[in-house]
Amino acid sequence: MSSTKIQSADSSEKRKLGTLEVGRGLAALAVVAHHASLSSDAFTHSDYSRFFDFGIYGVDFFFVLSGFIIYYIHQNDTREYSSARRFFSKRIRRIYTPYLPITLALIAAYYLFPSLSQGERSWGLFTSLTLLPSYSPPALSVAWTLTFEMLFYLFFLSFYLSI
8 A cells, every 4th residue: 555645734744644544445455355256256156245345335435535635635736737747647657557558468368369258348449548438448347447537637637727
């Protein structure tokens, strides 16, 4: 779990929001447990997912908490193009660096082995490569959350345009 360091208003030292970090970690673990139970059910033909149904709420909690943390960290940023560009380029690198290799490999696998996993599941190349929403979901099914995250980042850019 990465630590969220916050620039202090009255000193150059950075401090962490420890309780929020714990909450973020628990939300992420709940989501992982939920997805792991769904995946194992697909392979074992059993229904253990009901034990981890609560994990679906981890996504909502994680998004709200992340939105707060992003605002808290950037509330004192200067409202100028260079700050907006720096914010967005960091987010793009953070998301696409691990995502694109996995998604490209998955797209190749879907083309080479059409019956792989849920081969009949429709997915869109545009959404898969850009993480921008379209009528078709991304090839990596759990990446739907990243499409919302990208929309949030685009929306947050308007913060830099405000007075």
